[in-house]
Amino acid sequence: MASSRSLSSRIGAMLAGALLLLLSTASAVAQLDVGFYSKTCPHVEEIVRQEMLGILKEAPTLAGPFLRLHFHDCFVRGCDASVLIDSTDVANSPAEKDAPPNKSLRGFGAVQRVKDRLQSACPNTVSCADVLALMARDAVVLAGGPTWPVALGRRDGRVSIASETNQLPPPTSNFTRLSKMFAAKGLDAKDIVVLSGGHTLGTARCVSFTDRLYNFSGANNPADVDPALDGAYVARLRSQCRSLADNTTLAEMDPGSFLTFDAGYYRLVAKRRGILHSDSALLEHPTTRAYVGRQATGLFAAEFFRDFAESMVKMGNIGVLTGEQGEIRNKCYAVNK
Template sequence: MAVVPQAATRRRPDLMLAVAVVMLVAHALPRGGNAQLSPGYYSASCPTVHGVVRQVMSQAVMNDTRAGAAVLRLFFHDCFVNGCDASVLLDGTPTAPSEKGVGANAVGSKNGFDIVDTIKTQMEAACPGVVSCADILALAARDSVNLLGGPSWAVPLGRRDALAANPSGAASDLPGPDSDINALVAAFAAKGLTSQDLVALSGAHTIGVASCASFRTRVYCDANVSPAFASHQRQVCPASGGDGSTAPLDSLTPDEFDNGYYRNLVAGAGLLHSDQELFNNGPVDSTVRLYSSNPAAFSSDFAASMIRLGNISPLTGSTGEVRLNCRKVNS
C-alpha cells in the first residue's frame, strides 16, 4: 500500500535554502471598484500580516505535509468559482447553501478550512477587522508552496470577502478527475487562463493525495498508463470498494514541491485521468516535457500562473466585506 505522508519531510530546511524567490507583480482584474491589488496593501494597516500567516502555515506543514496541499487546493477551488473572494470558506445555512461538499469540494479540504480559521483568529488579534479571508487564503497558498520547497512570489493583496457562496458554480466550474484535455483547456479559458497556466497550475499535484474513487478508472481502464504503475496502484485501490483509500498524486517525491509530477506524466504514471491528459499526444505535451526536465522553468511559470489565478475577479473597493469569521458573513 502506498504511504500517505504523515509528517513534514526532514529535508525541508535544505530545500528552502535552494528555493528561488520569484518576485512577480501582476495587475488585478477587480470585480467591484477600480482599485488594483498590491503586494503592499497592508503595509500600514497590518504590517505583521505576512508573519502571522507564515507562522501558522509553518506549524501546520511541520505537523503534516498534506496541510500545504489542502490549503493550496482551497485557493484554487475558491478562485475558480466566482473569483478569489473566499466564498469557498462559507458554511451553509438553512437559507444560503455553501460550496462545501459540492462537486470537487466534497473531499479533501477539511484540514485546509481549519488552518484558515487558525490564521484568521490570530490575524484578528493582531489587526482586528483589517485582513480579508480571501487575502489570508492567497498568502497561505503561497506559503504552502514555499514551505514544501517551491517558489515564493509577491502576492497582490486588497481582496474583500464575498457575501454569499455559489454552490451551482462549484458544481459546474471545477474540473473533475475524469476531464479530458479539451474540457480542461476550456475550463481554464473560461477563467481567462491559458493552456500554459493549465499545465503550470496542474503542477500543484506534486503534493497531496487522491482517493481511490478518483483514480480507479485510470488504473483499471486507461490505455496510456504504465503497467507497473497501474499494478502498484491497484494494491491500494481495489476494483470495487475501498473508495476512501488514498495514494500520492506524485509517487516520486510526494512531500516536496518540485517537478516530479511532470516526470510522472512523461513516464505514463499520472495518477488521475485528467493528469495524464496533459501528456497524451496532445497540445500541451511540449510544456510537460519542458517542466519535467527544467525545474526552474516550472517554478517561475507556476509563480506567474498563481498570480494570474489570484487575479480572477477579486472583490475590491466598497464591494464585499472583511469577514470577522471566515465561515460566516458579518451580522
C-alpha cells in the same frame, strides 16, 4: 461656425478622454497591491508565515490542501473565500463546501487559526480571501517550491452556492474540457500544464481515479482500464485501491515526494503515470505535451518554478472583489451578520 463646432467637439473629446483616464485610475486604485495592508496591518505576511510554520510542522500533509483550497476558491466566484463559507441550510441551499468536488478539501480549521491570529493583530482588516492566497503561497514555499509576490486587497464574498462548483474541472476531464474551463477563467494552455504541476503535492482519494483502473468505459471488467495509463502503474494503483468505490484510501499523487514541491510530477506524466485522467490529458495537446517533455528531463526545474509563480499570480487575480465590494469577514466560515 464650422470651426466653433470643431472646437466644441474637440473639447468634448478631451473631456471624454479625461473622464476615461479618471475611470481607469479609479479602477487602478481598486486593483490588488502587495503593500495593501502596509498601514493597517503591516505584519500580515510575517504573521501568516509564522502560523504556517507551526501548522505545517504539526501537520505537514496540509501543504497540498492549502494550495488546492486557493484553486477551488478562485475558480468559483473568483478568489473571494466563498469556498470557506459553511452551509446555513445544507439540505435546501448547500454552500460550495458541501458540493462533491469540495468534500475532500481539508485545512479549514487551520485557515481559521490564521484568521484568528490576524483578528487579534489587526481586527476586521485582512480578508479571508487574502489569507487563503498567502497560505497557498507559503505552503508552496515551505514545501521547497518557488515564492511569488502576493498582491493583496481581495474582499470576501457573501454568497456561496454548491451548484456553482460545476466550474471546477472534474478529474475525468480531457484536454478540450480543461482548456474550456480554464479559458473561462482567463487561463491558457500554459497555465493548465504549469498549474497542474501543483499535483507534485498531496494526495488523491482512490475514488478520484479508480474508474481508470476498473471501469474506464463502463464495461466494469478487469481489462477495462484507461489506455492512457501505464500498465505497470495500473497494477500498482490497483494494489493500493482495492475497489472502484474506495473513497477513503489516499494515494500520493507524486509518490515518494508528495510533501515536496518539485518538477517530479512531469516525469510521472511523461511516463504515463499521471494519477488523474486530467494529468494524462496534458499529453493530448502539442503545447502541453512539449512542456511535460521538457520538464521531464529534470533540467529546467528553475523555469517551472518561475512559470508556476507567474501562473499562481494570474490565478490569484481571478474575479477578485475590491474596494467597497463584498466585506471583510470576521469568521472565515460565515458571512458577517
